[in-house]
Amino acid sequence: MAKDPVRVLVTGAAGQIGYALVPMIARGIMLGPDQPVILHMLDIPPAVESLNGVKMELQDAAFPLLKGIVATTDVAEACKDVNIAVMVGGFPRKEGMERKDVMSKNVSIYKAQASALEQYAAKDVKVLVVANPANTNALILKEFAPSIPEKNITCLTRLDHNRALGQIAERLEVPVSSVKNVIIWGNHSSSQYPDVNHAVIEGPDGEKSVRSTVSDDAWLNGEFIKVVQQRGAAIIKARKLSSALSAASSACDHIRDWVLGTPEGTFVSMGVYSDGSYNTPPGIIFSYPVICKNGDWSIVQGLSIDEFSREKLVATAAELVEEKEVAYSCISE
Numbered sequence: 001m002a003k004d005p006v007r008v009l010v011t012g013a014a015g016q017i018g019y020a021l022v023p024m025i026a027r028g029i030m031l032g033p034d035q036p037v038i039l040h041m042l043d044i045p046p047a048v049e050s051l052n053g054v055k056m057e058l059q060d061a062a063f064p065l066l067k068g069i070v071a072t073t074d075v076a077e078a079c080k081d082v083n084i085a086v087m088v089g090g091f092p093r094k095e096g097m098e099r100k101d102v103m104s105k106n107v108s109i110y111k112a113q114a115s116a117l118e119q120y121a122a123k124d125v126k127v128l129v130v131a132n133p134a135n136t137n138a139l140i141l142k143e144f145a146p147s148i149p150e151k152n153i154t155c156l157t158r159l160d161h162n163r164a165l166g167q168i169a170e171r172l173e174v175p176v177s178s179v180k181n182v183i184i185w186g187n188h189s190s191s192q193y194p195d196v197n198h199a200v201i202e203g204p205d206g207e208k209s210v211r212s213t214v215s216d217d218a219w220l221n222g223e224f225i226k227v228v229q230q231r232g233a234a235i236i237k238a239r240k241l242s243s244a245l246s247a248a249s250s251a252c253d254h255i256r257d258w259v260l261g262t263p264e265g266t267f268v269s270m271g272v273y274s275d276g277s278y279n280t281p282p283g284i285i286f287s288y289p290v291i292c293k294n295g296d297w298s299i300v301q302g303l304s305i306d307e308f309s310r311e312k313l314v315a316t317a318a319e320l321v322e323e324k325e326v327a328y329s330c331i332s333e
């Protein structure tokens with residue numbers, strides 16, 4: 001029997017990530033090749049013509065799984081009954097700006113959209129915040145949508161995770177699909193800590209540790225970390241626009257794994273509401289290693305954290321605590 005359609009909201013749908021993301025959703029890349037979808041696309045009035053153009057193109061592409069399109073500038077209409085919400089809308093970082101610079105512009109957007117989701121979305125809506133500062137926008141959304149379970153509000157660090165997999169694969173000249181269990185800890189910012197201490201490469205003779213196979217601690221503790229932390233800025237420098245196709249693809253990976261589960265023995269990185277695991281401060285949205293099963297994520301527990309890693313975790317957590325304070329000061333202004 002055919003499945004009922006799932007309603008997926010994409011905010012900022014007329015923007016560059018939106019333009020890459022909506023066809024992926026309509027093709028079944030996010031929720032599977034047998035899952036019909038109804039796309040809800042929200043943008044703001046200055047983008048309405050462009051949004052309608054995206055709607056026309058979706059019709060023209062004749063996606064078999066796409067059972068309906070809602071394209072609107074009305075937040076309530078956009079949020080109505082949605083099961084998945086991918087929050088991409090916002091003000092993007094420009095060359096030379098830190099993610100913090102875009103904070104005040106985005107905090108007010110996320111406060112308003114939290115209320116709309118709370119009022120109009122399905123009660124068990126799963127929310128993924130992509131727009132920067134992603135962790136703190138997700139925190140604001142959580143605070144202003146108290147009836148949405150806090151486990152249902154997450155932010156995207158899967159792009160950083162995938163970037164780390166890509167760097168290791170390139171260095172070892174192995175397919176990226178054979179590398180797994182890297183971890184992005186903390187903030188989706190240049191303070192994030194890409195950790196390979198538990199990462200492995202799958203080969204014909206079983207799993208091998210990434211650290212011992214790379215066998216170059218100076219690179220793993222230096223250049224590798226820096227490249228992953230700075231990859232967003234490098235893309236902006238190269239394209240004069242921030243990452244879009246990789247962000248869209250990683251957003252699909254995030255939701256797909258959350259809804260359909262992570263493969264046995266594999267963990268991925270997600271920004272989730274901190275419960276104090278690994279001695280990180282509670283009350284912030286922090287990226288952890290997680291596994292997903294039956295539509296729920298759980299933080300992988302019991303991984304060893306060496307002194308080098310501990311310092312990096314403390315630093316990225318401190319940045320998030322500070323961002324939280326700045327965000328709250330923007331709200332009260």
Ligand SMILES: NC(=O)C1=CN([C@@H]2O[C@H](COP(=O)(O)OP(=O)(O)OC[C@H]3O[C@@H](n4cnc5c(N)ncnc54)[C@H](O)[C@@H]3O)[C@@H](O)[C@H]2O)C=CC1
Pocket residue numbers: 011012013014015016017018042043044047088089090091092093109129130131132133134156157159160188242243244247
């Ligand atoms: N977490 C991550 O890994 C990544 C996050 N990003 C972030 O994603 C966001 C989107 O990036 P792009 O698509 O490149 O930007 P963009 O500027 O091309 O698109 C943003 C869209 O959001 C719309 N928008 C603005 N305010 C809105 C509101 N209140 N409600 C609905 N829509 C609204 C704009 O009109 C625009 O169409 C940015 O914040 C960017 O920094 C980008 C790459 C990776």
Ligand SMILES: O=C([O-])CC(=O)C(=O)O
Pocket residue numbers: 092093099132159231232233235242243
């Ligand atoms: O760096 C940016 O502003 C865009 C982004 O979040 C990324 O590419 O990771």
